[in-house]
Amino acid sequence: MVDVEIGRRRRKVAQTWNELTGPQLLQVCQVYGLAFDTPGPRYKALLRILFAVPNRVMNRINVVQFVDLKPLATFLLDPTKGRPLTDQLLPRLPTCSWAQLWAGVRSRTPHLYGPRDSFRNLTFAEFIFADTFFLRYLQTNEEAWLNKLVAVLYRPQREDYRPHAASYGGDRREDFNEHLLDARAGYMARVPHYVKLAVLLYYQGCRRELERRYQRVFEGDTNQKAALSGWEAVLHNLADGVHRVEATAGQSLHNVMREMQRVLENYDRAKAAHQAS
Structure with a gap:
């Protein structure tokens, strides 16, 4: 986990798959199913999940801040690299x-x-x-x-x-x-x-x-x-x-x-x- 401050919000942000929560894992998988014309919007969507903040907060991040924060979401782009997901984040299939x-x-x-x-x-x-x-x-x-x-x-x-x-x-x-x-x-x-x-x-x-x-x-x-x-x-x-x-x-x-x-x-x-x- 790393500490990140966004405006007045302080967050502990996951840096490995095992540090995600179950809802975050599901949200990441939803992003995987979306089509993006460029890598930028995908990174922003993943960062929003990691920071657990609404879109309006992410939209206030300027280009320089985005470039600085972008590496935090890199591990989510390729599950075959880095430490693998071995913790059971979905002990029960969600009921919908x-x-x-x-x-x-x-x-x-x-x-x-x-x-x-x-x-x-x-x-x-x-x-x-x-x-x-x-x-x-x-x-x-x-x-x-x-x-x-x-x-x-x-x-x-x-x-x-x-x-x-x-x-x-x-x-x-x-x-x-x-x-x-x-x-x-x-x-x-x-x-x-x-x-x-x-x-x-x-x-x-x-x-x-x-x-x-x-x-x-x-x-x-x-x-x-x-x-x-x-x-x-x-x-x-x-x-x-x-x-x-x-x-x-x-x-x-x-x-x-x-x-x-x-x-x-x-x-x-x-x-x-x-x-x-």
């Missing part, structure tokens, strides 16, 4: 008038909750599906894949949710069930694109963090196999037998990645020692 468009639901639409910061409560099974849909969306830019990605991550609250109970497992969401994806993806088709774009930015950020933490997994044969056949092929190889597939899929994503990293690093050391002998 579009929520009532879900065909076939009861009179009250259930709230949908997302994963925690840095995929802390994501299972490997969720990641298998989510990453498949994520990569397909990047390849095709078809909204249907984005709908499925969000449908994997955001689910209704589990019936036995008691966060202070001794049995609480750390996930507010109901257990992942691939057979419910199509119905929930149909609902996501009615969610505004900018909301789904905010979820996509969060997913991209958390995936970048996975690549950093488990570098060997994402740069070796395992990553190649995942790119060609999906992470499901990696699951079957890792489980070492059909009877262990379901148990491995239900494990924490970070536990699975950590184990793969350990196995691959041990393999690299053994290979290096063999070549040196």
